[in-house]
Amino acid sequence: MDTAFAERRRRDLIVAFILAAIAATVPLFVKDSYLQNMMVLTLMWGALSQSWNILSGYCGQISLGHALYFGLGAYTTTLLFTKFGVLPWFGMLGGGVISALIAMALGYPCFRLRGHYFVIATIVIAEIGLLLFHNWDWAGAAMGIEIPVRGDSWLKFQFPRSKLPYFYFALALACVAWFVTWWLEDSKWGYWWRAVKDNPEAAESLGVVVFNSKMGAAAVSAFLVAVGGSFYAQFVSYIDPESVMGFQFSLLMALPAVLGGIGTLWGPMLGAVILIPLTELTRSYVGGSGKGIDLIVYGGLIIAISLARPQGLIGLFSLKHFAGLFSPKGKEAVR
Amino acid sequence: MGLLYGLIAVGLALIFGLMDVVNFAHGEFLMIAMYATFFLFVFFAIDPLLSAPLVAAALFVFGAVVYLLIVRFAVRAKANAGMVQIFSTFGLAIVMRGLTQYFFTPDYRSVTHSWLGGKTVSVAGIFLPVPQLVGALVAIAAFGGLYLFINRTDFGRALEATREDAGAVALVGIDKNKVFALGWGLGAALVGLAGAIMAIFFYIYPDVGASFALIAYVTVALGGFGSVFGAFAGGIIVGLVEATTAMLLPPSLKAVGIYAVYLLVVFVRPRGLFGSM
Secondary structure, eight states: OOHHHHHHHHHHHHHHHHHHHHHHHHHHHOOOHHHHHHHHHHHHHHHHHHHHHIIIIISOOOOSOTHHHHHHHHHHHHHHHHHHOOOHHHHHHHHHHHHHHHHHHHHHHHTTOOHHHHHHHHHHHHHHHHHHHHTOGGGTGGGOEEOOOOOSBTTTTBOSSOSHHHHHHHHHHHHHHHHHHHHHHTSHHHHHHHHHHHOHHHHHHTTOOHHHHHHHHHHHHHHHHHHHHHHHHHHHOEEOHHHHHSHHHHHHHHHHHHHHOTTSSSHHHHHHHHHHHHHHHHHHHTOOTTOOHHHHHHHHHHHHHHHHOTTOGGGGGSHHHHHHHTSHHHHHHHO | OHHHHHHHHHHHHHHHHHHSOOOTTHHHHHHHHHHHHHHHHHHHOOOHHHHHHHHHHHHHHHHHHHIIIIIHHHHHOOSSHHHHHHHHHHHHHHHHHHHHHHHHOSOOBOOOSOSSTTOEEEETTEEEEHHHHHHHHHHHHHHHHHHHHHHHSHHHHHHHHHHHOHHHHHHTTOOHHHHHHHHHHHHHHHHHHHHHHHHHHSOBOTTHHHHHHHHHHHHHHHHOTTOHHHHHHHHHHHHHHHHHHHHHSOGGGHHHHHHHHHHHHHHHSTTOSSSOO
16 A cells, blocks of 8 residues: 555545534534435435445446335334334344345345446346335335334434434434445455456456455445435334335435545545535425426436536545646646 | 337337447437327327327437437546446436426326227237237337338448447448437437327326336346347337236236346346347
8 A cells, every 4th residue: 555545545534534523513503404404414315325335436336226225224124113113223223234135135146247237137126126115015015104203312213303313313324434435445345346346357367356345345335325214214204115215216326426426435425515405405496386497407417417527526626636726737637 | 018118128229239328318208209299189180190200200300419419428428437328318317307397297198089099909809909009010110110221221231330330430431420319319219109109098297208218228138238129029028028917916016027027037148138148
């Protein structure tokens, strides 16, 4: 490991720590519950996108079926709580473990597929999950499940009176997802993943255990997404198959990473910070009334960004870029 | 029904085979074709059967324009090419859905009292709905036409050649962009044809494309990406599987059968049924 890389990693950790500390104090100044809601969602989608990025960004296995793990997390927690009274904390872990196991079970046949075949397989599998939950009467079928409010406590993970606890949990989740990514980036797995992404055949010939490292990425990614799903279920306190397992969730998880920079440490968080408030604002200002203007703006934005900056916005924020802006020679180098 | 799936999928397969791009707005192409048919019927009283060529022509232009405005740039992306294609065409799908919602409201519409609507014909004791039957015939005719077109005309040969080696084709003076734009137009025209026929017996609403799009991807992948014949065969298989699952499982689960068959096929043959290995 060269020193520049070690230096960068140390700097990343410090920057993350400062940003997390600043984020933690924001609710002290911003009391508006609409804005707090937006911040919770931003952190949650940032965390989810960060988790998605592990499998799809670092390891290069583009999944558009992560809604399955999101939904499994949400359903496990909710069903355990409403049917057996199991505390959401255990449900969260249970959902994570179930999702990780399922991700590995599905990975076993799916990782043989390449390119679009793999992407379509992930979509199709998530869609099968959605349809099964739609028809599963015990799990509320298409009607969904309402999570009964049993008071205001960390133990039961319910806070009907305030958004603050949700905010801090979402922040913690985002930090964990970021830290796991940071940690994995310099692990044996991290190097394997990048090798697998760049050239699977070459990686195999150099002794990288391609299959196992893909499985590892899938398990970690699914576990974190499931925890995010169970958080979401507690946050909105009502779930139905469409609202936790729909295809749009798979996309929403991928979008911030794509926008910010896929396969990068900061990309997903940056993407979420830009995209989620924008989505919420277009929805509340020009959306509503089923007019579809929010969709037009949102879709137009996706086209524009993906065409204009395929590598993601993250490059705009690098030190090199800033340095480049001040010297004419550097400007060329940045391009 | 399977033949119509085939027709929808052939358009997708053509585009994919041509330039390795999956059009995630394919379902929305179908949706606007259905709307176009609907409005031609309501305002000018043109029966869907007659407007089908008109709609196909309109979609041809639309497809070519989409290529020139969006896809041309997506293909050029150096970083994350796959994601850029997925998200630019997906963004287009969202915009198209938003626009239809804005202009035409999310209401369900249907073409009533067309020449063929609601009629059935009995063949060897089995009653078949006429619109579906005509749809199947149109699909077969279109597929035949496409086959001749690709194999017998200059443009078809240019298409095939560009598909095999875009770089070499540029050397002999064929404009790659022109060929690709025409290819996109052709793919869209096929969907337009399917949409016009389907407008006779399906409700029309802004999200209608989404339900067919996934089936179209599955159909293409089932047959093997890049194989136009595979897409058509895939369509027939999907239609049969759908009919079989509809008998065995509750109607809301009928798509599960299609998806399961897809997974089964690609797990055994990771390149689809007719895809080159």
